[in-house]
Amino acid sequence: MQVSQEKRRNYRPLVSSKTLQKTMGRYYALTNYHRYWGKLMRRPLAWVTSGAPVELLRAFNIHSAYPEQYAAIYSARNATVNLCEVAEAAGYSQDLCSYARSNIGGVLRPDLAPLGGMPKPDLLVACNNICGTVLKWYEVLARHFDVPLLVLDTPFLTGELTTQAKEYVLEQLNAMVTDLEKITHRRLDEKKLAQQMSLSREITSLWIETRQYCRASPSPLNAPDLFINMAPIVVLRGSHEGINFYRKLRDEVKERVDLAQGAIENERIRLVWDNIAIWPQLFSFYKMFSEKGACFVTDTYSGGWAVEQAPGTPLESLAATYTEVFLNRSPKYRANQLINLIKEFKADGFVMHSNRSCKPYSLVQEVIRKEVIHETGVPGLMIEADMADPRAYAEEPVRNRVQAFLETFDDL
Amino acid sequence: MTKYFVGVDIGSLTVKVVLINDGLEILGQLKTRAGYSGKDVATRLKEQLLAESCLTPQRISATVATGYGRVTFPADREVSEITCQAKGISHLFPSSRTIIDIGGQDSKVIKLLPNGRVGDFTMNDKCAAGTGRFLEVMASALEVEWPEIGELVSSSKNPTKISSFCTVFAESEIISQVSAGALKSDILAGVCDSVASRVASMTRRTGLEKDIVFTGGVALNRGVVNALTKQLGYPLLVFQEPVITAALGAALLAREIHKSSI
Ligand code: SF4
Numbered sequence: 070m071q072v073s074q075e076k077r078r079n080y081r082p083l084v085s086s087k088t089l090q091k092t093m094g095r096y097y098a099l100t101n102y103h104r105y106w107g108k109l110m111r112r113p114l115a116w117v118t119s120g121a122p123v124e125l126l127r128a129f130n131i132h133s134a135y136p137e138q139y140a141a142i143y144s145a146r147n148a149t150v151n152l153c154e155v156a157e158a159a160g161y162s163q164d165l166c167s168y169a170r171s172n173i174g175g176v177l178r179p180d181l182a183p184l185g186g187m188p189k190p191d192l193l194v195a196c197n198n199i200c201g202t203v204l205k206w207y208e209v210l211a212r213h214f215d216v217p218l219l220v221l222d223t224p225f226l227t228g229e230l231t232t233q234a235k236e237y238v239l240e241q242l243n244a245m246v247t248d249l250e251k252i253t254h255r256r257l258d259e260k261k262l263a264q265q266m267s268l269s270r271e272i273t274s275l276w277i278e279t280r281q282y283c284r285a286s287p288s289p290l291n292a293p294d295l296f297i298n299m300a301p302i303v304v305l306r307g308s309h310e311g312i313n314f315y316r317k318l319r320d321e322v323k324e325r326v327d328l329a330q331g332a333i334e335n336e337r338i339r340l341v342w343d344n345i346a347i348w349p350q351l352f353s354f355y356k357m358f359s360e361k362g363a364c365f366v367t368d369t370y371s372g373g374w375a376v377e378q379a380p381g382t383p384l385e386s387l388a389a390t391y392t393e394v395f396l397n398r399s400p401k402y403r404a405n406q407l408i409n410l411i412k413e414f415k416a417d418g419f420v421m422h423s424n425r426s427c428k429p430y431s432l433v434q435e436v437i438r439k440e441v442i443h444e445t446g447v448p449g450l451m452i453e454a455d456m457a458d459p460r461a462y463a464e465e466p467v468r469n470r471v472q473a474f475l476e477t478f479d480d481l
Numbered sequence: 482m483t484k485y486f487v488g489v490d491i492g493s494l495t496v497k498v499v500l501i502n503d504g505l506e507i508l509g510q511l512k513t514r515a516g517y518s519g520k521d522v523a524t525r526l527k528e529q530l531l532a533e534s535c536l537t538p539q540r541i542s543a544t545v546a547t548g549y550g551r552v553t554f555p556a557d558r559e560v561s562e563i564t565c566q567a568k569g570i571s572h573l574f575p576s577s578r579t580i581i582d583i584g585g586q587d588s589k590v591i592k593l594l595p596n597g598r599v600g601d602f603t604m605n606d607k608c609a610a611g612t613g614r615f616l617e618v619m620a621s622a623l624e625v626e627w628p629e630i631g632e633l634v635s636s637s638k639n640p641t642k643i644s645s646f647c648t649v650f651a652e653s654e655i656i657s658q659v660s661a662g663a664l665k666s667d668i669l670a671g672v673c674d675s676v677a678s679r680v681a682s683m684t685r686r687t688g689l690e691k692d693i694v695f696t697g698g699v700a701l702n703r704g705v706v707n708a709l710t711k712q713l714g715y716p717l718l719v720f721q722e723p724v725i726t727a728a729l730g731a732a733l734l735a736r737e738i739h740k741s742s743i
Contacts, residue, residue: 435686448601465549466587470604473563477599480741481564481734 080359081325081332083294085317092314093300100134103188107132113191113253116210119303120198120394122221122242122387124269127307128262129249131192135304136206139187140168143175144348144457146183153458155181166426167458169206176213190214192252194245196221198397200429217252219245223392227399230392238388246384262383268307270378275315276302277375282322283366284414287331288339289322292365293355294332296346299371306374337362338478341410343369343437344422344430345456350464354454357471358420363478366414369395369406400433404440411445417478418448425455450474484542485534486739487527488731490562491519491550494585494613495698497728498526500534501736505572509534510725519550543739545731549586560734562727563591563602569730570694571597573720578690581680581709581717582727583699585613588680590687603687610646611679613699619672622652623665630673631703633666640670646679669704677708684713691715696723 083089099106103114115126117133126133143149149167152174157163159177161170172187179186193216195207204220211218221241224234246257276299283290290298298318305311325331340358342365347354358365373396379389395403411419421438424431438449450470455461483502490497496519497512511526523546531538546556547565570580571593580591588611589604609615620630641663645651651672658668676699684693693715699705700723710717720726 442601451603466604469549469561469563470602473561473599473602476561476564481560481568481598481737 080291080293081330083298083318083321085314085321086297088314088317089298089301092305092310095310096301096304097184100132101184101188103132103134107191111253114188115192115194116187116190116207117194118196118199118203118207120391120396121194121196122245122391124265124307124383125242125245125249125262125387126194127265128258129253129255131249131253133194133304134187134190136172136187137168138300138304139175139182139184140171140457141346141348143171143183144459145351147349147459148181148183149349149457150460151181152178153460166200166202166206166428167455167461168426169202171457172206173209176210190216192216193218194221195219196223196391198223198391198394200396200427202428217248219248221245221391223394223397225397226392226402230389234392235385235388238392239384242384242388259383265307266378266383266386268309268312272302272306272308272311272315273375273377275312275319277377279315279319279322280367280372280375282319282326285326285329286339286415287329287333287336288364288366288414289325289330289332290366291332291355291359292342292346292368293351295365295368295371296351299374302374331364333359333362333364335362336364338418338475339364339366339414339416341365341367341369341407341414341416341419342422343407343419343434344424345370345427347422347454347462348457349459350454350462354467357468358475361475363475365420366416367410369403369410372410396429400436400440403433404437404444407437407441408444411441411447416447418450418474420450420452420474422456423451423453425453425461426458427456448474448477484736484739485536485540486732486735487530487541487544488565488728488733488735489523489527489544489546489548489551489554489556490565490725490728490731491515491523491546491548491554492562492584492586492727493549495724496523496526496548496550497725498523498530499725499728499732500530500536501729501732503736505733505736507729510722510728512724515550519548520553523550523554543735545735545738547727547731557735558738560731563589563599565727565730565734566696567591567593567597567599567730568733569726569728570696570720572729572733573726574692574694574718576692577694577718579684579687579693581684581693581695582697583611583613583676583680583695583705584697585617588612588683588697588699590680590684592687592690601687603683605679605683608646609648610651611676611683613697615648615651616672616676616699616702616705618648618652619655620669622655623659623668625665625669627702630669634670634673634704634707637664637666637670639664639667640674641667643668643671643675646675651675670708673702673704673708674712676705677712681709681712689713689715692718694718694720696720696726698724 155174175182
């Protein structure tokens with residue numbers, strides 16, 4: 070019985086995943102062969118943090134690669150431990166974010182990294198709207214590669230975005246434009262920037278629309294679907310390929326809703342996910358839920374890219390949009406965000422991943438958990454793991470908690 | 482004809498089996514070390530319990546397994562020990578709202594709803610601090626047998642302070658306290674305080690609500706009971722056989738599951 074249950078597929082595969090693979094495959098090939106075409110096309114390669122204003126970089130014809138994205142791939146391909154050990158042997162603490170550790174490990178030993186590691190950057194762009202770790206991490210990279218590092222400092226928002234904060238960031242963006250002009254030997258093309266902003270708006274609205282369909286019951290997508298399908302909005306924001314892919318995905322998801330097809334069989338329990346995916350256990354972990362009829366209908370992590378651009382001139386809009394990202398905001402804001410998701414998606418509960426690596430995401434979770442339980446009356450589970458380092462994941466205790474949590478929805 | 486139900490709790494250190502009847506009476510219970518194969522030990526223990534009660538396996542209407550070894554044990558259903566513990570304790574102490582359970586490998590705090598169901602829970606993770614294992618390691622470093630701990634601790638006048646939560650570091654801390662001439666009783670009292678403070682903060686995190694029941698193997702240790710009572714500032718209710726409460730809950734659930742299936 071156990072075996073046949075194991076084999077039973079409680080996942081409905083997405084047809085659009087072929088396009089996803091093609092789109093991402095092309096992006097990785099392009100990125101990894103950058104040394105052959107970059108100079109020729111006068112397109113420098115930047116390593117950027119996930120919260121960097123890439124629209125501006127794209128307007129300068131800069132090709133962006135994301136160490137965080139590569140680190141997630143390292144993890145899904147079981148390379149993180151080896152790479153982290155390289156970084157740890159070089160003196161980096163085990164307490165450092167595992168994306169940073171595995172990226173640094175990959176820089177030191179590209180032979181151990183999937184895809185042969187990342188191609189050498191011409192410049193680095195870090196924005197601390199996601200965390201403070203990226204500043205020191207990128208400083209290390211800047212020293213190692215001896216390339217310019219551009220930093221965008223976005224002040225933490227305890228409440229709403231203030232005029233001073235916005236002006237402070239805007240000033241830095243103006244300075245960044247000057248720096249980029251020097252680095253690329255090009256003037257900023259305002260028209261191109263506006264065009265990039267509009268493409269970015271388009272892709273974002275497709276991602277928002279797709280996610281909204283998950284308010285249906287059964288939900289057409291589950292958390293692993295959301296995590297896998299967020300890749301293009303991270304790395305191909307503002308590109309036509311990205312938009313084409315999200316049109317396909319949107320159409321397929323809409324069709325699922327029309328046909329009342331759920332992402333999992335027999336959806337019984339609807340949950341909201343908080344924090345980065347557990348990449349090394351992407352399927353085995355979420356299967357503990359799906360086999361009991363529990364579906365993650367939405368999440369805060371991949372939802373981080375489902376945010377509309379703020380109004381104003383392109384640079385003003387970038388200043389506000391990138392400062393207002395949820396990781397740069399108060400626990401109160403984040404609690405409200407979860408409360409709204411639970412209400413909007415009619416969720417029965419929520420699960421928080423206390424992620425050893427990501428301190429800004431995880432440290433305040435217990436406070437948020439209490440507040441959300443109090444406000445919504447639905448139960449919330451806390452799981453301790455790491456987004457990339459499997460050494461911080463203990464399967465049995467996790468299974469135990471998940472089971473106990475799901476039992477609270479039954480009549481036991 | 483009377484119906485019988487069995488609850489099996491295969492923990493990391495011990496296996497417990499409880500037999501109840503339809504009338505919710507505890508007819509028998511056995512416990513022993515889990516050893517290498519908790520499943521085999523549990524199978525033997527269940528057979529022994531039935532033999533002692535003069536029952537054939539056919540007379541058992543349903544069995545529920547819980548604990549770390551629950552998945553492999555042949556039972557009608559496997560249920561997590563959090564749900565079982567809640568069931569057992571709310572049966573024994575209907576007024577309970579908070580359960581503190583310190584077992585061999587983990588410690589947990591369960592918040593009960595007024596209807597006896599699980600409202601919320603917190604568990605320690607990937608760390609032996611605040612568990613039975615921590616106490617065992619420290620007791621063996623001091624060459625003290627488990628049952629002596631309570632007595633020794635009660636004679637302590639100046640408990641030492643164990644500052645490290647880490648079992649390995651705490652052990653070396655103890656060794657240096659021994660060589661500095663501290664009394665065994667004082668060191669042990671320090672160890673109990675350390676376990677209690679870890680668990681007390683977990684309890685406060687989950688939310689402290691009366692009545693509080695302390696269960697699991699460590700609840701037999703008077704040293705920890707007293708330290709925890711002092712730290713929480715509330716009296717703790719302890720069942721005379723705190724080790725079997727999850728197995729009892731499993732047996733009670735076996736009865737419910739059987740009833741709802743007919
Ligand atoms: S600490 Fe968190 S936000 Fe910062 S790089 Fe690591 S995972 Fe990303």
